[in-house]
Amino acid sequence: MNEMAHYPSSLLSEDLPGSDLIAAGLSDLGNGKATAAALATSMAAPRLRALGLDVPLAGSTEASHALYDLLASDDPRSAHSRYNAITRRIASFAHAAERAQTG
DSSP states (O other): OOTTTTSOTTTTOTTSTTHHHHHHHHHHHHTTOOOHHHHHHHHTHHHHHHTTOOOOOOSOSOHHHHHHHHHHHHOTTTHHHHHHHHHHHHHHHHHHHHHHHHO
């Protein structure tokens, strides 16, 4: 079964920056996994839902803190820069998707 079938295919196109991160996050959220992609997608859930993506509810209401903690547990010295890079990718995806929808 294709897990991504219920998502607008144009939004998850490889042409949009960060679409790979969003696709992985949606899949991981759907499977109950608390990965960096899932937590980042949860952080952007309101904006992604406004775009028409069906973002599953996550267990944590503090996805931003959970994401940072996850990154810090892997490598504390690079957690801040990796956190910023991930959030920029999510914002870039949302911005590009919004532009694609409007025209």
